[in-house]
Amino acid sequence: MSGSYYFVIVGHQDNPIFEMDFLPTSKNNDPKRDDHRHLNQFIAHAALDLVDEQMWASSNMYLKTVDKFNEWFVSAFVTAGRMRFIMLHDVKNEDGIKNFFQDMYETYIKFSMNPFYKFNGLIKSTAFEKKAQFCGKRYLNV
Amino acid sequence: MARQAARGPDPRKVSNELFTLTYGAMVAQLVKDYEHDDEVNKQLDKMGYNIGVRLIEDFLARSGVGRCNDLRETADVISRVAFKMFLGITPVVTNWSPAGDEFSLLLENNPLTEFVELPDGHSQLNYSNILCGALRGALEMVQLDVTVWFVQDQLKGDSISEIRLKFNKRLEDAVPAGED
Numbered sequence A: 001m002s003g004s005y006y007f008v009i010v011g012h013q014d015n016p017i018f019e020m021d022f023l024p025t026s027k028n029n030d031p032k033r034d035d036h037r038h039l040n041q042f043i044a045h046a047a048l049d050l051v052d053e054q055m056w057a058s059s060n061m062y063l064k065t066v067d068k069f070n071e072w073f074v075s076a077f078v079t080a081g082r083m084r085f086i087m088l089h090d091v092k093n094e095d096g097i098k099n100f101f102q103d104m105y106e107t108y109i110k111f112s113m114n115p116f117y118k119f120n121g122l123i124k125s126t127a128f129e130k131k132a133q134f135c136g137k138r139y140l141n142v
Numbered sequence B: 001m002a003r004q005a006a007r008g009p010d011p012r013k014v015s016n017e018l019f020t021l022t023y024g025a026m027v028a029q030l031v032k033d034y035e036h037d038d039e040v041n042k043q044l045d046k047m048g049y050n051i052g053v054r055l056i057e058d059f060l061a062r063s064g065v066g067r068c069n070d071l072r073e074t075a076d077v078i079s080r081v082a083f084k085m086f087l088g089i090t091p092v093v094t095n096w097s098p099a100g101d102e103f104s105l106l107l108e109n110n111p112l113t114e115f116v117e118l119p120d121g122h123s124q125l126n127y128s129n130i131l132c133g134a135l136r137g138a139l140e141m142v143q144l145d146v147t148v149w150f151v152q153d154q155l156k157g158d159s160i161s162e163i164r165l166k167f168n169k170r171l172e173d174a175v176p177a178g179e180d
Helices: A030-057 A094-112 A126-139 B016-033 B037-063 B071-087 B129-141
Strands: A005-010 A016-022 A062-069 A072-078 A084-089 B092-094 B102-107 B144-152 B161-170
Touching (some): A005 A030, A005 A094, A005 A126, A016 A030, A016 A126, A030 A072, A030 A084, A062 A094, A072 A094, A084 A094, A094 A126, B016 B037, B037 B071, B037 B129, B129 B144, B129 B161
Antiparallel strands (some): A072 A084, B092 B102, B102 B161, B144 B161
């Protein structure tokens, strides 16, 4: 039972640094997909306030599910550098999402050690995208 | 005085990551300052040269190796002693030219380039060019005129990084004009 996921890394200025959709192949509704993109960004943005509140309350990096919007759940993960990883999903998959966040965190760390990467800037590397897709296939569409 | 002698690790050693990140920040700044990759390569070579002319004294003092009789010995000392001392790696010496005046150093894991990915539009950048400059500067101080350049670079997609060193001539100490 696989659902659709939307993953975004948000920087310090509430700017999206990296976005990725994971949609199961069964959903072939292309026109709806474009609408969903704007909706996803809106939901993620709205959830940021809740994430900011909870990040000080919890000493864990993984904040589990912080918000719910209609049928979408919002899970969050805050890194040591206060980069927020937000995941929108319509099926509960805590373990998968937690592992996904951990792997993406490691990938992000390795990527940010590159001296040519401007911190808080857009991530444009194809290697990073491939890694994200690979992690997504592994942990989310189980 | 007794306290000073009991200082455990060598105070000149820094963490590996600090070194890598410092060098990375410097190259990133150079790329921002100079628009063209060729300029950056030249600057890195110059900086390396300045480092090399000073480093050779430290190297000879700490390693205590004697005079080398030919280029093969020199190559061996460079890879086994010098690289090991300063970068902690031992490159492999290969690809000797038939005349015996050129050789290659193969570096499998370069500590300078950990985590580095060359950005788009800078494919001509020789990221570790400082090594070439340092080798040139150091060898010039021991009366060897050499040309050093990168043949292969892992950052550019090759499987291994290869530095080629060519011996040009022996430098004789010139008597200053006006004397003798």
